[in-house]
Amino acid sequence: MAFDEIRSVAAKLEAEIASGPIVPTVTPQEIRDYLASRYDFTKPLALDDVIADVERMLRTWQVQVTHPRYFGLFNPSVTLASIIAETIVAMYNPQLAAWRTSPAANEVERHTLVWLTGKFGFPSGAIANFTNGGAEANLSAVIVALTRAFPDYGEHGLRRLSASPTIYLTGEAHATFNKIAHMTGLGRRAIRTVATDRHLKMDPGDLARQVTEDRKAGFAPFMVVGTAGTTAAGVIDPLPELARFCRSQDLWFHVDAAWGGAAIISPRLRGHLAGIEAADSITCDAHKWFSVPMAAGMFFCRHPAAAAEAFRAETSYMPGKTAGPVHDPYTSSVQWSRRFIGLKLFLALAHLGEPGYVEMIERQAHMGDVLRESLKRAGWRVVNTTPLPLVCFTREGLVTAKFLQALYQRQIAWMSEVQLGDGPPVVRACITSFRTTESDIEWVVREMGRLT
Numbered sequence: 001m002a003f004d005e006i007r008s009v010a011a012k013l014e015a016e017i018a019s020g021p022i023v024p025t026v027t028p029q030e031i032r033d034y035l036a037s038r039y040d041f042t043k044p045l046a047l048d049d050v051i052a053d054v055e056r057m058l059r060t061w062q063v064q065v066t067h068p069r070y071f072g073l074f075n076p077s078v079t080l081a082s083i084i085a086e087t088i089v090a091m092y093n094p095q096l097a098a099w100r101t102s103p104a105a106n107e108v109e110r111h112t113l114v115w116l117t118g119k120f121g122f123p124s125g126a127i128a129n130f131t132n133g134g135a136e137a138n139l140s141a142v143i144v145a146l147t148r149a150f151p152d153y154g155e156h157g158l159r160r161l162s163a164s165p166t167i168y169l170t171g172e173a174h175a176t177f178n179k180i181a182h183m184t185g186l187g188r189r190a191i192r193t194v195a196t197d198r199h200l201k202m203d204p205g206d207l208a209r210q211v212t213e214d215r216k217a218g219f220a221p222f223m224v225v226g227t228a229g230t231t232a233a234g235v236i237d238p239l240p241e242l243a244r245f246c247r248s249q250d251l252w253f254h255v256d257a258a259w260g261g262a263a264i265i266s267p268r269l270r271g272h273l274a275g276i277e278a279a280d281s282i283t284c285d286a287h288k289w290f291s292v293p294m295a296a297g298m299f300f301c302r303h304p305a306a307a308a309e310a311f312r313a314e315t316s317y318m319p320g321k322t323a324g325p326v327h328d329p330y331t332s333s334v335q336w337s338r339r340f341i342g343l344k345l346f347l348a349l350a351h352l353g354e355p356g357y358v359e360m361i362e363r364q365a366h367m368g369d370v371l372r373e374s375l376k377r378a379g380w381r382v383v384n385t386t387p388l389p390l391v392c393f394t395r396e397g398l399v400t401a402k403f404l405q406a407l408y409q410r411q412i413a414w415m416s417e418v419q420l421g422d423g424p425p426v427v428r429a430c431i432t433s434f435r436t437t438e439s440d441i442e443w444v445v446r447e448m449g450r451l452t
């Protein structure tokens with residue numbers, strides 16, 4: 001099948017987005033009135049007209065995350081192969097819940113995940129599955145960790161445990177864990193916030209102290225979350241120290257590498273993730289630095305038996321278990337019906353090849369360095385420390401919210417405001433598009449100088 005039309009539409013869209021506005025100005029009422037005036041669903045409309053209208057809405061009323069000057073929240077530009085993959089998946093609509101229904105799709109996902117499992121240094125017996133995103137992967141980690149640590153949890157729930165379980169992470173870890181603590185019945189107070197050093201990395205001394213105190217007070221510590229590329233500042237926690245501590249204390253070590261995990265395939269960057277190979281589980285999103293469309297997260301787990309126990313399910317209406325070395329994803333992961341999420345990573349990887357992917361990731365890391373240096377030269381103060389392409393910065397007397405408003409109004413770039421630790425708000429700029437060039441960066445920094 002030829003996908004020439006998608007190719008040319010994608011190329012045209014890319015050019016139009018790059019030369020158009022990045023930030024919309026629209027009110028909810030404007031959009032609601034527009035939709036109400038056109039779509040009451042009482043009669044059919046010409047599909048071509050509706051498609052053109054939807055595209056117009058997306059072009060006008062959206063922060064353009066695939067714009068080369070979108071320096072945003074880990075939402076990437078997307079590769080052509082991954083766009084085509086999405087179309088193929090929608091056309092065939094494979095159901096991946098059970099292996100027998102979709103042998104080809106299940107094996108394509110497995111093949112892709114085995115490749116990345118090896119890059120992370122996990123053993124070949126580790127289990128991995130695609131998720132909707134990092135939140136689901138983190139949820140999977142907590143459920144499997146609870147199941148392994150507390151054999152009664154699955155049948156009797158937390159109420160049967162003799163001590164309340166606790167999780168350890170820093171204030172820079174992703175806020176999904178607060179929701180997960182709520183959803184799993186642990187309760188938000190099960191989260192212990194570990195102190196950080198001046199670079200916002202987890203302080204292993206404070207971790208040890210809190211675990212000891214909690215044990216003395218009758219709690220049941222069971223899990224530590226290290227982040228490899230924090231959302232606000234791209235910080236990588238001291239993974240080797242955390243891994244050693246967790247092993248010595250029999251604690252589950254989860255690494256949330258939702259964004260930063262992609263660096264593992266780069267010979268130049270992977271050293272920064274050393275220690276991740278000793279994790280019990282890893283979150284890594286394909287829809288972040290691997291540059292495929294949402295939704296595509298991944299969950300890697302060293303303990304397949306614990307995952308199978310956590311998500312076991314038996315019914316008469318699903319296809320029977322297939323003999324051989326295969327598993328049915330609905331019995332070893334959160335989801336039941338399962339979309340063919342992994343094709344977009346598989347197709348992009350097959351198309352670019354590993355060297356092409358490495359080049360794309362290293363190029364973005366280099367653009368992060370260019371941005372950092374360019375900001376410093378222009379008199380900005382960079383306030384975060386990371387080898388990843390995420391730069392937080394400020395300057396004396398800057399009112400961040402006002403600065404960003406002017407940045408958006410003049411369509412210079414999209415950046416965001418963030419607070420690191422308990423410091424004042426600063427500006428956060430992340431290279432998320434493989435299309436961002438040095439001249440984009442130089443232009444943005446020059447224009448920013450005119451705003452302050």
Ligand SMILES: Cc1ncc(COP(=O)(O)O)c(C=O)c1O
Binds near residue numbers: 134259
């Ligand atoms: C470190 C980290 N973990 C988890 C998540 C949640 O991932 P998702 O939005 O894919 O659910 C994010 C999102 O930005 C993240 O940065």
